[in-house]
Amino acid sequence: MRLACLLLVSTAVAGCSPVVDLELYNDTGREIFVSVQAATEQLSIQPHTAQVVSLVVPRAGLARTFSVSSSAKSWTYPGYLRVFASVPFNLRERRSLGAQRIHAKVDSRGRIFLTSPKDSGVAVPTQPPGFPIQPNDSHQT
16 A cells, blocks of 8 residues: 555656556567657567556656667657557456556557457457557658
């Protein structure tokens, strides 16, 4: 209970609140690096593995950016918060203490597909509105 209160207070002080917990599967065939908001750190995800990425709603005035890059390409995703927040509850994994996790994968063209909570590498047969998320741009790196 103390830990939950401490996390809630620290989130409020930081000016951000979590919106979704995302498990992102790398289906690009290369190591990728994920960056959220104006973070100075990037999360590395090896090919054909998944990592959890916490997406947050920033304070007013902060850029809402989400990007994925590899040694060959870089993609950015505008409007990603709205799309992830609109994922139907029946397609979310329910976790302890009421937490929820969304599962998705990024392919070699930078598209992000919603995947099954039971198998991160398998896309949901009928993608809900907004999916696959198309990158805003693709740059050679």
